[in-house]
Amino acid sequence: MDSDKALEEFEHILEQERLRLEKKESALRKRYQCASVLLQKGEDDDVHNVSGLLENRDLLLSVEPSLESQFDLLQYFSDCGLLNIDQVTEAVNEIRRNSELLECVKNPAKTLKDLASVQKRIHAFDTMSDTTKANKVLRSKLSDEEKLAVLRSMAYHSCLEATVEKIDLDTITVSADMVSSFKDSYSQVMEEVNPYLTKYYYKVSSLSPEELDYYRQVVEIYDELKKEGREQELSDTMNYDDIRLLLSVYQMRVLKDKIDGALKSSDQGAHRMEELREDLSSLNSTFQVVQELDQQFSEEKDDSKVDDKSHVYFLLDDDGKPFFQLESFSKNDRKKMRSILTKLEGLGKSDRDIKSKPVLVGKKFSHHMYTVNSSNLLVSFIPYQGDVLVLSFADRRDIYDESVRIYQREQSLIEKSLKSMKSSSSDFVLSQQVFQDSFSREISDSLDMGGMRR
Amino acid sequence: MIDKKLEQLFIDIKLDCLELILEKEVPVSELSYQLGISTKEFYQKIHLSSRDFSFYLKMYHILLNWR
Known part of the structure; x- marks a missing residue:
């Protein structure tokens, strides 16, 4: 069988599965939205939350179209400003007691969990590795011949994308003087770096690598948005300079540990020495950033010392x-x-x-x-x-x-x-x-x- | 491009948080209290896909350390 045709067939199966998940996600989302509307309490002048129901009329009707006349009635009395009369209560009760809608409010927490799980599966689709894809092929309904054809095609495409790593054959050893001179420069830099590590590292040591990665990504995005003058889109309660300082301190610590480890190692080849110099240069430039931010924060603190008690x-x-x-x-x-x-x-x-x-x-x-x-x-x-x-x-x-x-x-x-x-x-x-x-x-x-x- | 990146970042962290809630069976009322908001506000923020990244970072930190 033609490999590309089999792959196409397999991609179609995947697409169908993705569509099925998207449909499920949409239904769960709708169900959760309905629950949010129906569970919302009204204000004193609108105890039945008629305004909330009317605002979400289309959403609720998409679940139960037969309730249209009740919504018309609510709209009419709402326009007249009569929200606390018996007719309104009756119409609201009919809406709230409708079996389809009652089903939505049964267990919103479970709906949310199901929604998260479906979203996770959709996300997995978008980030599927070749191994996962291959497993899916093996578990699919394709015939053995088709499965082999798909795997063959995947392997072929994967080979085309692969890059060959350049092998570094640098085996030249460096002199003891070079190492000693590097150690001197490193000690000088560390004399300046250490006080900042003592001052700030504890703030970042409790964060996991995953959290730090998120911090890094959000600062990158913030910087890009700032270039376009759109930083307001991320205008939440975070202080991005604070985060930048912590990330830089963390980076200094990582570089310090890396250099310390390398200096203890017996591998002192020229390529390793070059790598160390690059690390030291990064450590130095990161230190400059930390120093500047620290200076900035100290100045802000001095300004606030005039009267540091709040009224x-x-x-x-x-x-x-x-x-x-x-x-x-x-x-x-x-x-x-x-x-x-x-x-x-x-x-x-x-x-x-x-x-x-x-x-x-x-x-x-x-x-x-x-x-x-x-x-x-x-x-x-x-x-x-x-x-x-x-x-x-x-x-x-x-x-x-x-x-x-x-x-x-x-x-x-x-x-x-x-x-x-x-x-x-x-x-x-x-x-x-x-x-x-x-x-x-x-x-x-x-x-x-x-x-x-x- | 940047919008897509931002969107993806919000999806990723939200999924990580929800996964931890499910995995550690965290009661939403307790979690929202630790976040300084009501349960209703919590559900709304999740449902409306809040653009406040600090909310998700704070939640993620609490959940990672949840016992």
Whole structure:
């Protein structure tokens, strides 16, 4: 049988399998999307989440087309602003109780797992090695003759692509002087390199090679995007100079270990010496990068030393009240509040310190929100020019929803407060002073009373 | 080219993370807590293929060290 024809046949089988997986992936994705929509809770003025259902009308109808009339009804009442009437509840119930859609919400976590596994199999298709491909040929439904023809063709193409490695026959030995001179240069470089390894290597030593590889790739992509002025596309919470510094420190350590190992080895051929010189030159240039970045960070740190304590402000309503109920917290929680506030003050003026805290809210909001915790009690806050605006205190289970709710409802108040923080307007500072005095007093009083009771 | 590279990088790290979640049977609620987000936000980020690379790097680090 013609080898190329058999290979073509085999490629067709693979393509069919890939299409089948893609179809499965699409169905699972759709199922998961439906689950996300149906499990989403609505706001107070739209308890049934009618707006969410309508936004995803096409998606839900693609699973169950017979629900069209219910969606028309929802659209009509939504247009009229009547979201909490019986007809709407009935239509929503009919949608939510539909057997096809109920099937989607049964186990979203399992759907996600299945989806990941299918995506992994698709990915494996794209990165299949020749060995895997050969195994697939052997397990396929092709006849033995066809299998042999495919393998023959694959082997032929693989030979065409193979390159012959140049054999280095360098066996010339180098003099002891050359080695000694190299060792001197190496020691001089290491005298400068070692303090930086001591200063930074611990930060990178806990990272696995796989993680470092991801860091390397993302910095490369960031640099390429920056060349095109598109670095905003990766504008997340990472500081790319920080990562670049760590990668360079890691690179210095790798080169140092390599050179140390080579110097201990008995192989001192000329080709090895040349390789060592190249490694030393790379070590030197990497060191320059580390030195520059370290200098840059030191200057930034010096700037922030002027006043390294953050001012803690609270989001207050027009009556000067905060968005949390102090009386609802236990004596123990109030004690924790005090330690949390001290932590917040300690964040300092440097943004880089704040970036190390967990991000609570992502890019869809104009400001990032962060949390600091003391066991189960957390505070949510917005860092702003070295100071912080506290939104709320809450238990770890409630902090996210609570903070997002405040953020969404009080956006203009938040903006106003941040502006006042920047300008230190007298009204704002006064209201903060009044509140913080009473807040501190209440915390202290409750702790003292607790002490007396004991 | 760069867009493809970026896309591939996100797919790779996302798959690695999901594989570790399955392999180590990591409860999503615990994982999202360690990431500082709610479970709902976690599912949304995964589902909407978040472009925040630090999210995936942080998750990957936590998962690699998960016991």
